[in-house]
Amino acid sequence: MTRIVRTVAExxxxxxxxxxxxxxxxxxxxxxxxxxxxLSLIRLAQTKVQRTVASVFVxxxxxxxxxxxxxxxxxxxxxxxxxETAGCDLLFAPSGAEMYPQGFxxxxxxxxxxxxxxxxxxxxxxxGVATVVTKLLIQAEPDIAVFGEKDYQQLQVIRRVTRDLDxxxxxxxxxxxxxxxGLALSSRNAYLSAGERAAAVALPNxxxxxxxxxxxxxxxxxxxxxxxxALAAAGFxxxxxxxxxxxxxxxxxxxxxxxxxxxxxxxxxxxxKTRLIDNMGF
Amino acid sequence: MTRIVRTVAExxxxxxxxxxxxxxxxxxxxxxxxxxxxLSLIRLAQTKVQRTVASVFVxxxxxxxxxxxxxxxxxxxxxxxxxETAGCDLLFAPSGAEMYPQGFxxxxxxxxxxxxxxxxxxxxxxxGVATVVTKLLIQAEPDIAVFGEKDYQQLQVIRRVTRDLDxxxxxxxxxxxxxxxGLALSSRNAYLSAGERAAAVALPNxxxxxxxxxxxxxxxxxxxxxxxxALAAAGFxxxxxxxxxxxxxxxxxxxxxxxxxxxxxxxxxxxxKTRLIDNMGF
Numbered sequence: 001m002t003r004i005v006r007t008v009a010e011x012x013x014x015x016x017x018x019x020x021x022x023x024x025x026x027x028x029x030x031x032x033x034x035x036x037x038x039l040s041l042i043r044l045a046q047t048k049v050q051r052t053v054a055s056v057f058v059x060x061x062x063x064x065x066x067x068x069x070x071x072x073x074x075x076x077x078x079x080x081x082x083x084e085t086a087g088c089d090l091l092f093a094p095s096g097a098e099m100y101p102q103g104f105x106x107x108x109x110x111x112x113x114x115x116x117x118x119x120x121x122x123x124x125x126x127x128g129v130a131t132v133v134t135k136l137l138i139q140a141e142p143d144i145a146v147f148g149e150k151d152y153q154q155l156q157v158i159r160r161v162t163r164d165l166d167x168x169x170x171x172x173x174x175x176x177x178x179x180x181x182g183l184a185l186s187s188r189n190a191y192l193s194a195g196e197r198a199a200a201v202a203l204p205n206x207x208x209x210x211x212x213x214x215x216x217x218x219x220x221x222x223x224x225x226x227x228x229x230a231l232a233a234a235g236f237x238x239x240x241x242x243x244x245x246x247x248x249x250x251x252x253x254x255x256x257x258x259x260x261x262x263x264x265x266x267x268x269x270x271x272x273k274t275r276l277i278d279n280m281g282f
Numbered sequence: 283m284t285r286i287v288r289t290v291a292e293x294x295x296x297x298x299x300x301x302x303x304x305x306x307x308x309x310x311x312x313x314x315x316x317x318x319x320x321l322s323l324i325r326l327a328q329t330k331v332q333r334t335v336a337s338v339f340v341x342x343x344x345x346x347x348x349x350x351x352x353x354x355x356x357x358x359x360x361x362x363x364x365x366e367t368a369g370c371d372l373l374f375a376p377s378g379a380e381m382y383p384q385g386f387x388x389x390x391x392x393x394x395x396x397x398x399x400x401x402x403x404x405x406x407x408x409x410g411v412a413t414v415v416t417k418l419l420i421q422a423e424p425d426i427a428v429f430g431e432k433d434y435q436q437l438q439v440i441r442r443v444t445r446d447l448d449x450x451x452x453x454x455x456x457x458x459x460x461x462x463x464g465l466a467l468s469s470r471n472a473y474l475s476a477g478e479r480a481a482a483v484a485l486p487n488x489x490x491x492x493x494x495x496x497x498x499x500x501x502x503x504x505x506x507x508x509x510x511x512a513l514a515a516a517g518f519x520x521x522x523x524x525x526x527x528x529x530x531x532x533x534x535x536x537x538x539x540x541x542x543x544x545x546x547x548x549x550x551x552x553x554x555k556t557r558l559i560d561n562m563g564f
Contacts, residue, residue: 008448103531105394106412106446112387130388138420139448164388166290166421249385 002054002083004076004091008139011092015053015141024049027142027169029133032056033073033187034082037177041146042086044174049143054083055092055136057099061107062128073190092140099135108134110164113156113250117266118277121240129154130161137167145169150176150184152266152279153250176278178204184278191274200271202234207265207280210242214263215282220244220253231269240268240275247281284336284365286358286373290421293374297335297423306331309424309451311415314338315355315469316364319459323428324368326456330426336365337374337418339381343389344410355472374422381417390416392446395438395532399548400559403522411436412443419449427451432458432466434548434561435532458560460486466560473556482553484516489547489562492524496545497564502526502535513551522550522557529563 005011015025026045030038038054045052056079063069076093083091107127114126137145147155155173162171177185182204183197192200209230210223227242244253247262266279287293297307308327312320320336327334338361345351358375365373389409396408419427429437437455444453459467464486465479474482491512492505509524526535529544548561 012450101445103394103442104446105392105396106443107391107393109389109391110387111389112385114387135446135448138450141450160385161388163383164386164417166417168294168420168423 002080002088002091004080004093006092006094007098008094011053011090011140014090015051018051019141019143023051024143025051025053025140026172027136027140027145028052028054028088029136029145029147030054030056031058031072031187032079033075033190034079035177035185035187035189037148037150037185039082039086040177041148041174042083042088044172045144045146046087048172051090052088053090053092053140053142054088055094055140057092057094057132057136059099059128059132060096061100061131062125064122064124067122068188068191071191073187092136099132107131108161108165110157110160113153113160116250117241117243117245118153118268121268126154126157130157133158134161134165134167137162137169142169144172146172146174148176149173149279150186151277152264156248156250182208184276186276188274188276192271196235196271196274199235200276202231202236203267203269203276203278204280206230206234206242207267207278210244211265211280211282214244227267231267236269236271238270240270242267242269284362284370284373286362286375288374288376289380290376293335293372293422296372297333300333301423301425305333306425307333307335307422308454309418309422309427310334310336310370311418311427311429312336312338313340313354313469314361315357315472316361317459317467317469317471319430319432319467321364321368322459323430323456324365324370326454327426327428328369330454333371334369335372335374335422335424336370337376337422339374339376339414339418341381341410341414342378343382343413344407346404346406349404350470350473353473355469374418381414389413390443390447392439392442395435395442398532398534399523399525399527400435400550403550408436408439412439415440416443416447416449419444419451424451426454428454428456430458431455431561432468433559434546438530438532464490466558468558470556470558474553478517478553478556481517482558484513484518485549485551485558485560486562488512488516488524489549489560492526493547493562493564496526509549513549518551518553520552522552524549524551 026049028041108130109127181201183200206227210227213223228239247264268277308331310323390412391409463483488509492509495505510521529546550559
């Protein structure tokens with residue numbers, strides 16, 4: 001079985017021993033409820049370094065009081081089994097008290113890339129993400145850390161905070177893993193009923209159609225409006241955003257995305273009680 | 283001469299070479315304008331580790347627009363000479379662009395210990411301090427870092443953020459260095475006129491008297507009021523605070539400080555255009 005450690009001291013003991021032996025180490029931070037998307041991050045890490053560490057911590061600081069912290073799927077035994085199958089060397093599964101001991105008082109906040117999209121919909125989200133990821137990177141001292149492009153804005157926030165704080169780690173983004181019908185893999189897909197799961201494919205389909213329309217010379221605002229209409233028609237009850245943005249800083253694009261250096265389409269929409277997000281490059 | 287490096291890459295090259303050779307390393311962060319107080323931090327570090335690195339960076343993020351960032355005393359050649367005399371191994375003197383490159387967007391904020399006293403008088407101060415010190419600790423990767431007790435609340439803020447972010451460094455507090463008459467050494471003492479310098483001794487004297495009064499059974503509130511009155515009589519134009527506080531979290535003390543576990547007296551007051559701070563334990 002993949003070894004499980006619960007304290008920073010044990011985590012560092014393993015990582016430092018590997019590094020002392022000349023091995024390089026990857027950290028793959030997760031909130032558990034592992035699926036093939038997470039395992040693809042581990043496989044990518046294994047092509048780059050000798051040792052992989054997955055962390056599983058459902059971070060209370062990135063959930064607002066009305067969000068799904070309590071309901072978020074948890075199952076350590078299953079997660080550990082999947083990590084074992086993937087050949088992951090170590091699972092770091094700290095308690096809440098190990099991560100945020102009595103008197104904890106520090107928050108890492110970003111301006112800029114953290115503000116639109118997810119930041120607008122979930123005001124405390126990226127402060128919580130930046131704080132816990134910074135802690136995990138300092139705790140584990142990895143050479144690289146791998147994050148999925150599925151959470152694209154999160155990836156850009158983590159790139160920014162890592163650069164800003166001079167953390168000696170390379171941040172690697174991994175392509176979004178998708179189901180056969182194109183839906184991005186997500187732990188929150190477990191919330192979908194069978195009918196909702198069937199409808200969910202409208203999200204990647206609407207995104208592909210919007211990108212194709214803009215590629216064919218269509219206007220960005222019209223492609224965004226058509227995408228939102230397609231989602232509403234498919235049964236999505238609300239679209240938080242369906243936006244073409246600059247791929248680096250997530251600022252709004254000018255009227256013709258194809259003239260921009262790196263456009264990216266990002267979307268978030270609600271199917272019943274489940275909020276799905278996705279993004280695609282050109 | 284003490285070697286000067288200006289980039290994080292060069293800094294890490296030196297520190298990592300020392301550590302690879304089995305030597306331990308201390309960082310002494312400063313804003314330059316070095317005096318015997320700073321040199322006492324280096325001497326303390328030299329009793330604990332083999333290698334000492336001083337940083338000199340006047341951090342714009344901890345000054346408000348109306349404060350003395352532009353006027354803050356600077357003189358690298360003199361600083362480097364003093365470090366050479368003290369036997370300091372390396373001076374890290376980064377540019378503003380090296381510390382805060384284009385697009386920098388991250389701030390580290392604390393609640394609790396950062397909020398009263400200096401935090402109340404200077405709302406952006408500790409966010410700036412926590413951000414730059416965290417960066418310096420991540421940049422330099424020292425085994426220990428030494429800070430003067432002169433900036434006592436800053437020391438407690440740094441202890442808290444270091445613990446909260448799991449930075450692998452021991453924070454060492456060094457006793458306040460004082461002039462013969464008792465005035466705490468400070469780079470800002472350079473702002474004092476001869477008359478103000480003579481009057482400034484009223485600050486440590488009023489603090490010693492307040493501690494003696496409380497020790498003799500006097501009431502805290504009366505000792506604080508008497509201290510403020512003494513400073514006004516000595517020509518201080520404003521007292522920001524003159525408070526007995528809990529030495530760990532700087533919370534207000536109950537009516538009898540001597541029954542508290544660890545009381546500490548902290549004061550800040552203005553002499554002309556110069557703001558002096560000091561603190562003393564029991």
